[in-house]
Amino acid sequence: MKSFSSYKNPALAIDLVVFGYHDDRLSVLLLNRKDEPFKDQWTLPGAFLQMEESFQDACDRVLGTKLGMNKVYMEQLFTFDDPARDPRGRVISVTYYALINPKKFEVVAGKMANDVQWFDVRKLPALGFDHKTIFKTAHQRLKSKILYYPVGFELLDETFTMPELHHLYECILETKIDRRNFSRKLLASEYIVETGSRREGQQNRPADLYKFNKKLKQNNFQLNIN
Amino acid sequence: MKSFSSYKNPALAIDLVVFGYHDDRLSVLLLNRKDEPFKDQWTLPGAFLQMEESFQDACDRVLGTKLGMNKVYMEQLFTFDDPARDPRGRVISVTYYALINPKKFEVVAGKMANDVQWFDVRKLPALGFDHKTIFKTAHQRLKSKILYYPVGFELLDETFTMPELHHLYECILETKIDRRNFSRKLLASEYIVETGSRREGQQNRPADLYKFNKKLKQNNFQLNIN
DNA sequence: TCTTGTTTGCGTCAATTTGACACAAAGTAA
DNA sequence: TTACTTTGTGTCAAATTGACGCAAACAAGA
Numbered sequence: 001m002k003s004f005s006s007y008k009n010p011a012l013a014i015d016l017v018v019f020g021y022h023d024d025r026l027s028v029l030l031l032n033r034k035d036e037p038f039k040d041q042w043t044l045p046g047a048f049l050q051m052e053e054s055f056q057d058a059c060d061r062v063l064g065t066k067l068g069m070n071k072v073y074m075e076q077l078f079t080f081d082d083p084a085r086d087p088r089g090r091v092i093s094v095t096y097y098a099l100i101n102p103k104k105f106e107v108v109a110g111k112m113a114n115d116v117q118w119f120d121v122r123k124l125p126a127l128g129f130d131h132k133t134i135f136k137t138a139h140q141r142l143k144s145k146i147l148y149y150p151v152g153f154e155l156l157d158e159t160f161t162m163p164e165l166h167h168l169y170e171c172i173l174e175t176k177i178d179r180r181n182f183s184r185k186l187l188a189s190e191y192i193v194e195t196g197s198r199r200e201g202q203q204n205r206p207a208d209l210y211k212f213n214k215k216l217k218q219n220n221f222q223l224n225i226n
Numbered sequence: 227m228k229s230f231s232s233y234k235n236p237a238l239a240i241d242l243v244v245f246g247y248h249d250d251r252l253s254v255l256l257l258n259r260k261d262e263p264f265k266d267q268w269t270l271p272g273a274f275l276q277m278e279e280s281f282q283d284a285c286d287r288v289l290g291t292k293l294g295m296n297k298v299y300m301e302q303l304f305t306f307d308d309p310a311r312d313p314r315g316r317v318i319s320v321t322y323y324a325l326i327n328p329k330k331f332e333v334v335a336g337k338m339a340n341d342v343q344w345f346d347v348r349k350l351p352a353l354g355f356d357h358k359t360i361f362k363t364a365h366q367r368l369k370s371k372i373l374y375y376p377v378g379f380e381l382l383d384e385t386f387t388m389p390e391l392h393h394l395y396e397c398i399l400e401t402k403i404d405r406r407n408f409s410r411k412l413l414a415s416e417y418i419v420e421t422g423s424r425r426e427g428q429q430n431r432p433a434d435l436y437k438f439n440k441k442l443k444q445n446n447f448q449l450n451i452n
Numbered sequence: 453t454c455t456t457g458t459t460t461g462c463g464t465c466a467a468t469t470t471g472a473c474a475c476a477a478a479g480t481a482a
Numbered sequence: 483t484t485a486c487t488t489t490g491t492g493t494c495a496a497a498t499t500g501a502c503g504c505a506a507a508c509a510a511g512a
Contacts, residue, residue, distance in 0.1 A: 054307050055307045180473085204478070205478035206479070207488080208489085430508050433461090
């Protein structure tokens with residue numbers, strides 16, 4: 001057996017799929033690369049893992065320095081290992097997806113990017129590396145997760161209306177959901193709490209405002225879509 | 227920016243949680259280490275990833291050389307990154323869980339192990355590294371997965387009876403399930419097909435034999451347990 | 453052969469949940 | 483006022499669930 005330090009190791013990168021919801025649609029944050037490979041092309045934000053760094057630290061570093069964000073909901077997605085996924089050589093990518101409220105941050109392109117921009121998930125440009133695959137995996141994960149875990153609230157404001165929540169679900173799941181049955185189901189669950197106030201100054205009838213129930217003990221929510 | 231090859235990279239290992247079902251209980255395959263660290267202690271089987279190797283290849287290599295198995299159901303679990311998880315230094319572990327039918331293989335301890343053995347999941351010994359955490363993650367994943375995906379069949383013979391399938395579910399979920407409601411639910415789904423024959427030579431009334439429906443188009447199964 | 457005990461398969465039924473709607477209340481614009 | 487839109491609530495038949503009952507099919511023992 002070779003000694004521990006004599007192994008040559010593949011490079012390790014982390015890549016992020018950052019989801020945001022604004023203007024009634026679901027978006028992903030993409031970065032236009034300033035350097036090769038895939039110079040001037042769009043990719044997911046990411047970085048190489050540094051030796052003493054945890055994944056969480058690396059993710060925070062990318063969010064901070066490349067995107068101007070911090071403290072967001074994040075979850076490990078999958079680790080991609082195709083030996084051909086990076087033209088520079090063997091790079092393993094550990095991926096995370098994040099859910100953020102775009103209103104809370106001003107997106108800034110860091111030094112290493114030409115540009116950083118939100119893209120509607122239905123209108124993505126070509127992506128470098130295997131990032132299209134990573135995105136699809138993340139989107140699928142989000143679709144599954146939101147059916148049984150209150151993950152959507154990360155994308156909305158502190159308070160939100162039932163129609164807003166309903167539209168978010170339709171957006172993510174890319175399907176029509178009966179708004180009355182949706183409302184009944186959500187109200188019966190313990191996900192949301194009434195705030196007592198309403199969204200005023202809108203067109204038509206003002207909608208009741210809710211907030212996420214942070215004291216949620218156990219989750220037995222289950223939204224069934226056919 | 228440093229050049230690509232100048233990065234020093236953490237070591238990459240793969241570790242496997244191999245589940246088996248025999249003698250009416252759920253087991254995990256553990257390996258007794260011959261070398262430091264954790265010499266003479268039990269751990270999950272694993273190996274360092276080699277430079278040109280995919281995760282799948284590495285898993286197959288471990289299954290083959292250390293356990294004497296091949297071609298089993300396998301799924302990526304999680305990637306563990308705690309900088310302190312390995313006393314030798316920074317080692318990232320990409321983990322997989324596998325489901326096998328223990329009858330199909332004779333477990334062999336490879337050169338690098340004192341012993342390889344099945345352990346009842348309810349009676350695990352102390353484990354080296356962070357392998358207890360990895361095991362718990364795998365067990366939890368299996369519990370979740372089996373509620374909405376026909377993953378249990380990997381653990382059983384080609385044909386099986388309803389009581390056998392029922393007991394497998396109770397074992398994995400560690401809870402009582404009404405056998406009549408369970409049966410109704412499974413039969414209503416398209417998971418299983420009657421074979422027409424029965425398990426003869428047993429005590430009492432012979433049970434009908436079923437097999438897994440491999441032509442399953444889409445999965446809309448959902449087992450609800452409170 | 454008949455009885456006993458156990459396991460398996462199938463059925464019943466009330467309570468709950470779902471899916472597909474109707475309809476009134478609360479706003480704005482004309 | 484009158485339209486028109488959106489939001490909140492209710493209705494109701496159909497389907498599903500949860501908690502059981504009971505008879506059929508076997509082996510073992512009387």
